[in-house]
Amino acid sequence: MKSLIYGYGKTGKSFARFLESKKQKFDIFDDNLPKYSKKIDFKKYDQILCSPGVPKNIFEKIRNINKNVLTDLDIFFQEDNSIKIGITGTNRKSTTAFHLYQLFEKFDPANLIGNIGNPMLDCINTKKYSIIELSSFQLDKMTINRLDFGILLNVETDHLDYHGNFESYKLAKERILDAKKSISYEDNPYDLFEWITGQKSSEINLKNLPYRFQHISKKIINDSKSTNYHALSYAVKRANEIYLNDGYVLIVCGSPKKEEFRKIDIKGPDQIYIFGKHAEEIDKCINNKNKKVFKELYDVANHLNKHNQENVLFSPGYPSGDDFSNFEERGVAFNKIFGRLNEN
Structure with a gap:
């Protein structure tokens, strides 16, 4: 099997590490890096691994040429056996994910991955729980939702330059609700912890992320x-x-x-x-x-x-x-x- 990594930023490099660990061959394409910007024939690859930040129109163009286009989230769903908790929202998703992560540290340590923390593919089968902060870009490109818990915090107008209109953005965000269990408009980490685990968490002094008020x-x-x-x-x-x-x-x-x-x-x-x-x-x-x-x-x-x-x-x-x-x-x-x- 030979893969093409499309986009060689943080996620693209995690694709490379993952494929190397599987001893699979791959090429790299990135328009912004002259070394990797040569013309590519998408049809010759068994799969194309696409970074979430790739513009929507380009992603759809690639998928029309090669049907097997995957994101890091898709691969994580395939390879990882942890209990997966997805969090999205226009605002407060990083803070909510970080606060929930701290509560799990006192219960059963979790990975904090996705838009926050380490790349998903560097954390396959390393903890019982995975708390995944998800952007509208990731949810829009996701093939199938295999989350155990999906949390939608809020939806306000954002990223119209990518989605084209609010309805498209909203639909992408709401894809998180296709998880096995889902909840909307709840951002209290203690309530979310109890909803996920069935147990109450003791009150602790939650730390905040920098640059958030x-x-x-x-x-x-x-x-x-x-x-x-x-x-x-x-x-x-x-x-x-x-x-x-x-x-x-x-x-x-x-x-x-x-x-x-x-x-x-x-x-x-x-x-x-x-x-x-x-x-x-x-x-x-x-x-x-x-x-x-x-x-x-x-x-x-x-x-x-x-x-x-x-x-x-x-x-x-x-x-x-x-x-x-x-x-x-x-x-x-x-x-x-x-x-x-x-x-x-």
């Missing part, structure tokens, strides 16, 4: 994981309660393309500061009189310092675009700059 000081919040309007709205609502009558500044950035440049109203912050390469595009999207555009994050920090503005919510509301590689890099940059500001 992270307080880097009493007055400064880093919510870099906010990559859509609904995450931004949630953060603003919480900030309005926290800062109450003290007032605060909201900092946003990123590319509004994924949100289709939708017009949004933001109520609560005293000022909205916009920075980065997409600042002018964002400025046109936000309906608020008290906004100001900056070139760099450093410029925002200097302006805040100069005007003694201490209460800050960094909740970008958009994917990183051309400003940063991802929300993690963005979160690190914010902590680095505003950590110094806090020290001063």
Whole structure:
């Protein structure tokens, strides 16, 4: 058998390790890597292993040529014997998965895999339970749902650049409900733990992931994981309660393309500061009189310092675009700059 790995990022490399462990031959194709971008005849391969981030139209084109197109999730279903718990949602899927993982650590240790943690194919048959964070891309490409438990946290407009419309996105998310057992709109980790195991978990001090409404000081919040309007709205609502009558500044950035440049109203912050390469595009999207555009994050920090503005919510509301590689890099940059500001 000979396979083709389509896309050679984190998932693609896990495909390679898996195939090597099986002593199976394979080729690699990745448009973004000159070494692996030579023209390919898809028909000559027994199977094509596709990374979840491959655009929908390209994935469907490949599948029309070669019917045996699989994702890492498909292979994990075939090879792994653990009890599989899938979690998806527009927001809070990483936090819910991480909190549930901590509860299982006190019960029967689980793997935390998928969009969070280690690649699935590196964790085959290593733990009794697998907690799998699943994106709409993964669910859309999934061949058959073989989850034991499927959890749908919420569905709001997102990833329209991939799915084309909200209905298509919603249908992809709802594929998780084809699991053996499923539940919707429940994100309390203790309730989910009891639903899965039939046992109550003792209350513990759950740790949070970084850049999810992270307080880097009493007055400064880093919510870099906010990559859509609904995450931004949630953060603003919480900030309005926290800062109450003290007032605060909201900092946003990123590319509004994924949100289709939708017009949004933001109520609560005293000022909205916009920075980065997409600042002018964002400025046109936000309906608020008290906004100001900056070139760099450093410029925002200097302006805040100069005007003694201490209460800050960094909740970008958009994917990183051309400003940063991802929300993690963005979160690190914010902590680095505003950590110094806090020290001063």
